[in-house]
Each structure stands twice: as structure tokens, then as C-alpha cells.
Amino acid sequence: MLRSCAARLRTLGAPPARRPGLVWRLFSSEKVIHKDYGLPNPSWSKDLRLLFDQFMKKCEDGSWKRLPSYRQNPQIFKDFQTRFVDPRFAKEEQMSKAQQFTRSFEEGLGFEYVMFYNKAEKRMVCLFQSGLHLQGVPGYVHGGAIATIIDVTTGTCAIAEGIAMTANLNIDYKKPIPLCSVVVINCQITKTEGRKLFVSCAVQSVDEKTLHTEATALFIKLDPDKRLT
Numbered sequence: 001m002l003r004s005c006a007a008r009l010r011t012l013g014a015p016p017a018r019r020p021g022l023v024w025r026l027f028s029s030e031k032v033i034h035k036d037y038g039l040p041n042p043s044w045s046k047d048l049r050l051l052f053d054q055f056m057k058k059c060e061d062g063s064w065k066r067l068p069s070y071r072q073n074p075q076i077f078k079d080f081q082t083r084f085v086d087p088r089f090a091k092e093e094q095m096s097k098a099q100q101f102t103r104s105f106e107e108g109l110g111f112e113y114v115m116f117y118n119k120a121e122k123r124m125v126c127l128f129q130s131g132l133h134l135q136g137v138p139g140y141v142h143g144g145a146i147a148t149i150i151d152v153t154t155g156t157c158a159i160a161e162g163i164a165m166t167a168n169l170n171i172d173y174k175k176p177i178p179l180c181s182v183v184v185i186n187c188q189i190t191k192t193e194g195r196k197l198f199v200s201c202a203v204q205s206v207d208e209k210t211l212h213t214e215a216t217a218l219f220i221k222l223d224p225d226k227r228l229t
């Protein structure tokens with residue numbers, strides 16, 4: 001498994017394939033191309049590509065939607081920044097350089113993933129391939145990296161309902177995740193109580209035979225009249 005990961009990484013010197021990105025126009029003549037990281041790249045294994053294709057098929061009837069994914073703060077957070085980020089701690093110039101943690105690694109070395117959302121079922125599926133720089137004990141993914149991708153998947157599921165932050169995250173690590181393997185992270189909103197969103201999550205192997213991790217999370221929708229700090 002490790003060897004096949006290394007072999008894939010050797011191909012990364014090749015020029016990146018052209019892939020669609022989001023174009024944000026700042027001024028009429030100025031364009032910034034934002035690369036969509038939720039699309040296949042040369043580091044993706046056969047498993048990840050096969051699952052990606054299966055889920056893209058599920059998108060054809062509109063029940064599932066692939067979520068694009070960018071390094072910079074997504075547009076949905078622009079309002080968050082204005083309302084909740086204290087300019088004393090985060091200067092505008094710094095904020096323009098801020099990156100989503102999970103997208104800040106070199107291609108193939110960190111978190112390679114794509115998420116699919118089913119609005120009717122309030123369900124999010126993340127297809128996740130861990131890179132060599134996410135190692136914890138030798139040959140396995142670090143527990144903090146697993147917590148991170150669970151937080152991001154459950155968080156994105158919650159944020160689909162409105163801007164929210166993690167208040168609580170409980171994780172049961174049942175079986176270690178081999179480094180460079182692909183796992184399927186399945187989560188769903190199970191209950192909503194006022195501003196509280198309860199999300200359950202399971203991390204399974206591609207063949208669904210191994211349950212690696214289970215988690216529950218509580219997200220709180222932010223009150224626009226309350227400061228965070």
C-alpha cells in the first residue's frame with residue numbers, strides 16, 4: 001500500500017492536468033482562478049477514482065451534488081468574516097492569505113478528498129485518501145488527521161443548514177486507517193433543536209467490511225447578535 005502511494009507521488013512532477021476552476025472577477029480586467037480541489041488529480045488512487053465516478057453517476061438525477069472545494073475561504077464565509085472575525089486578531093492582509101487547513105498540503109501528501117451532499121437526506125459523504133504526511137504511528141493515519149477530516153465533513157453537513165461551529169466532537173477509533181488507503185466517511189444530521197445540530201458519522205473501508213471510526217458531533221448555529229471572542 002505504501003509503495004503504491006509512493007509510485008503515485010512520483011508522477012506528481014508532471015504538469016497538472018487542466019481542470020475547471022472557479023473564476024472570481026475582482027475588477028472587470030482582473031481575474032483570479034481558484035482551483036477546485038474536489039476533482040481527480042494524479043495522486044488519486046484507483047479506489048478513489050472508482051468511487052468518485054460512482055458518486056458522479058448518483059449526481060445525474062440531482063439527488064446528490066458534488067461540492068467544489070477551494071484553498072481560500074469559501075464565499076459562504078465572507079459574511080462570517082465581517083460579522084465574527086475581530087480585525088484586532090486577523091488583519092485583512094493576513095486573512096487574504098489564509099487557507100483551509102485540509103487544502104494546505106502539497107498534492108497527494110495530505111488530505112485528498114471530495115464531498116457529495118444529499119440535501120433531502122441531510123447527508124454528506126466524503127471520499128478520503130490520506131497522504132504520507134498524515135502519518136501517526138508508522139503506516140497508519142494520525143488520530144488528529146482523522147478528527148480533522150471528520151470535523152470538516154460533519155461541519156460541512158451542518159453548515160449546509162447555516163453558519164455553525166463545532167461545540168462538541170466525540171470520536172471512537174475502532175480500527176486504524178492504513179496510510180494512503182481510501183475510506184468513505186458517511187455523516188448525517190440526526191436531530192435539530194433550535195440552534196443545535198446533531199450529526200452522526202461513520203468511517204468505513206471501501207469494501208464496507210471495516211468500520212474504522214464512529215463519531216458524533218454537535219454544531220451550534222451562530223447567533224448573529226453574539227460575539228465569538
Ligand SMILES: CCCCC/C=C\C/C=C\CCCCCCCC(=O)SCCNC(=O)CCNC(=O)[C@H](O)C(C)(C)COP(=O)(O)OP(=O)(O)OC[C@H]1O[C@@H](n2cnc3c(N)ncnc32)[C@H](O)[C@@H]1OP(=O)(O)O
Pocket residue numbers: 067074076117151152155156159160165166167168194195196218220221222223226228
Ligand atoms: C451543501 C452546501 C454546503 C455548504 C458548505 C460550504 C462550504 C463549506 C466549506 C468549508 C467547511 C469547513 C468546515 C469546517 C468545520 C470546522 C469547524 C470548526 O472546526 S469550528 C472550530 C472549533 N470550534 C470552536 O472553536 C467553537 C468554540 N465555541 C464557541 O465559540 C461557542 O461555544 C459556540 C459553539 C459558538 C456556541 O456559543 P453560543 O453562545 O452561540 O451558544 P450557547 O453557549 O448559548 O449554547 C447554545 C445551546 O447549545 C448548548 N451547547 C453549547 N455548547 C455545548 C456543548 N459543548 N455541549 C453541549 N451543549 C452545548 C448550550 O447548552 C445551549 O443549549 P440550550 O439552548 O438548550 O440552553
